[in-house]
Amino acid sequence: MTALKVTDLSKTFPVGGGLFRAPKTAVRAVRPMSFEVAEGETLGIVGESGCGKSTLARMLVGLLEPTTGRIEIEGKPLDNADPAAFGKLIQYVFQDPVSSLNPRKTIRQIMEAPLKRLYGMDREERAARIREIFASVNLREDFLDRYPHEFSGGQAQRIGVARALAAAPRIIILDEPVSALDVSVQAQVLNLLADLKSEFNLTYLFISHDLAVVEAVSDRILVLYFGTVVEIGPAREVFKTPRHPYTKLLADSAPVVGRPLKAPEQKDSELPDPLNPPPGCAFVTRCPRATDRCRTAEPKLRPLGEHQLAACHHPLEG
Amino acid sequence: MISFLKLLFRNRLAAMGAVVLSAILILAVITPILPLADPDAISTADRFKRPFSEGHLLGTDHLGRDLLSRLLWGTRLSLAVGIFAALIAASIGSAIGIIAGYFGGRTDNVIMRAVDMLMAFPYILLALAIVAALGPGLVNALIAVAAVNIPFFARNIRGVTVGLAGREFVDAARLAGMGHGRIILTELLPNVASTIVIAMSTTVGWMILETAGLSFLGLGSQPPQADLGSMLGEARSALITAPHTSIVPGVMIFLIVMSINLLGDGVRDALDPRLRSGALTRPRAVTLVDRRGNVPRADQKGLLNIQELETQFHVGPRIYRAVNRVSLHVNPGEAIGLIGESGSGKSVTALSVMGLVASPPGVITGGAVRYAGEDLLAASYDSLRAKRGQNVAYIFQDPLSTLHPLYRVGDQLIEAIQAHNRVPETQARAEAIELLKSVRIPNPESRIHNYPHEMSGGMRQRVGIAMALANDPDVIIADEPTTALDVTVQAQILSLLDDLRRERGLAIIFITHDFGVVAQLCDRVAVMYGGRIVEEGPTETILEHPAHPYTKKLMACVPELGGGKRRLEAIPGLPPVVHELPPGCAFAPRCEKATEACRAGEIPLAGTETHTVRCIDPEEELA
Known part of the structure; x- marks a missing residue:
């Protein structure tokens, strides 16, 4: 229910x-x-x-x-x-x-x-x-x-x-x-x-x-970025096999005992300006997989894999 | 209440004000039963009698009326009008202020602009206008004085309410089903009441003065009724020939207003919560050092060597043993993690190094802090100040509160550089840009002109690190530098610190509560509990084979990513308060393995050269 x-x-x-x-x-x-x-x-x-x-x-x-x-x-x-x-x-x-x-x-x-x-x-x-x-x-x-x-x-x-x-x-x-x-x-x-x-x-x-x-x-996790749901799925899968590059960035940034220290991104990682939001995907400036399509069209949340949904034009493999 | 009075009377001027005011108030209250002459009885034969003349202690006025009697009756009236006006102004003004502050937005805007308009008129002009419209008379003067003072209360109370209305307990009350009226009355009003009292105590005197002013001009009390202002007004024409007729009411007004203001200031200070916690007593520039025992002898460990450090807080009769014989050293290029929960003494240990613990109440009561062999606790203030930032620098948790909000970050960096080296402005500016570059701030040439609020949390913390690096220190003490940051930013800051210590051979003392962070950055770890180090050793050893039950439990409490949904291990009970530590092991009350021996007495740090633990039954045998 x-x-x-x-x-x-x-x-x-x-x-x-x-x-x-x-x-x-x-x-x-x-x-x-x-x-x-x-x-x-x-x-x-x-x-x-x-x-x-x-x-x-x-x-x-x-x-x-x-x-x-x-x-x-x-x-x-x-x-x-x-x-x-x-x-x-x-x-x-x-x-x-x-x-x-x-x-x-x-x-x-x-x-x-x-x-x-x-x-x-x-x-x-x-x-x-x-x-x-x-x-x-x-x-x-x-x-x-x-x-x-x-x-x-x-x-x-x-x-x-x-x-x-x-x-x-x-x-x-x-x-x-x-x-x-x-x-x-x-x-x-x-x-x-x-x-x-x-x-x-x-x-x-x-x-x-x-x-x-x-x-x-x-049980399930919903990942928010810049006011949008970028990924939603069962807890044990979202961080193990993230589909959205942002979820992966989060998972890689969390300090884990035994994982060597490296910053997953070294760029100027400011959030996009809320007064002047980018037209396409909000994550585009920080995303290693970004293409021209990401800059113009806003990705919609779609099912990927069995229970996961992600809003990405170029999702990661499960 | 008793502590409030004690605090109030510690202020001598306020106590004096209280005594004078109560004397006047008592006189005013008992005036009707005193054997006084009729204040309005005219006897022109006796006019302008000097004070201390027969039957008239303070003399008489131009109509031969007894001045003492008129003074007491006049004081009674003036006090009543002033207090009543203050009550009216406070109730209406506070109501307006609370409503404006609580509802905010358009309501606030409309109400406060109206109040602003009221304030734009000179108050005496406004009062005159009100009296002119309503006609002269004491009641109308009272209304005028109250009306003139409403904006003061409205603005004060609105300011306090705006802060409170955003607090979570107001949201909680709304979720509990309370309406707006009830929230204002039961949630907000009790919290602003003290501000209202303070504002009133500081304005009553002012209002008495204003009422007297109106009466002086003949707009307040009407003859023959006496109040202090009208007495002054009537005496004006005889100012030279019979000065006592002006001096008598004048002195009374002075006494009333002065005593109310002194008392009001005292009340304000005593109610100020910051004063109660001792924050208004200015801390010394360096922590008080009062070492009772012998100073530990120098050993050749590390660049910065903390030996048997004891720092306590003396608050009233209580002694908080925040740091209890802590020894820790750090070598160049080494990062050591200091782990503990709040109240474990980790931050106080760090602040003691450079004498930054606020004193009073902090006192360093034992041990030594040696930088390159020199005992910093014995150093003079000047030599310590020269070393702050130059040799040992700090990075704090919240860069928004450590950076000055009104100066550009570049100027703050330049100031930090010039504090230790006399270099020209242009060179300092170039160095500042270089520093911002070294902490990987993009476009440092333009970023240098930013104010702290124009930067994100991660960028601000980079500026904080750049400040710490400004004078090329050898040791950096970082107190939870990433706790206020998002995970993705935290990862960047940690890797930046890691690179810096490798490039520059920095020694880092990293204070945190997070094992994950320590595991990634630090070579060695010291775990603190109840003001003492309970375990110390190489990071890997401690993470894999924790020897102290507390370390083991604490690590089990912290969930790690990748574990899936599960029940977490919890440590029952609460961390100890450091002013009533049990004898023996501080962790014993929460430890499953605790025995009588644990509670009996002091347990030493024992173990190997590298790995030590303060436990008689460690989880791992250290050999």
């Missing part, structure tokens, strides 16, 4: 302009993209800074209104930006665990908000529900009357996860949930997330810049 279906979703931000002036130009942060996530699946989303990961995530939870496209959650369309309507179906776990908790509220007040606002539960129901959730994320109940600054990063991130669970969503978007944490604590949180997923039958979208972490937790 499909948990999340996205059709032609895009976001364009106007740039320049003022109170009485029309915007001069626009940045296409997310170009029209379509994909589906099955129930119980973890879809990893990777890409470098500025590739549109966060814009996509914010649209999916209703914090940003999409410019075009549709979002369907379990068959129900949700395309007006209203976080309250999205809240019961899809929730968000933020990158910085401490700044995602209001410093002036106790953990109990933070946990109660979704129960009160989304479900209108009374005091006893709320207390019971919070007890249940805290037990599943391994947090002690005496934390409830403390303030966020009293917690370490790992604990604060558990609280963030607990808050997302309180809304009883079907899908959780994890936006770099462990990148602010220490390595030894990272694994604790990742394992907790895996346990919760099977306990509550959740669907995850896991956004990260750390390829190894994404590979370790995902």
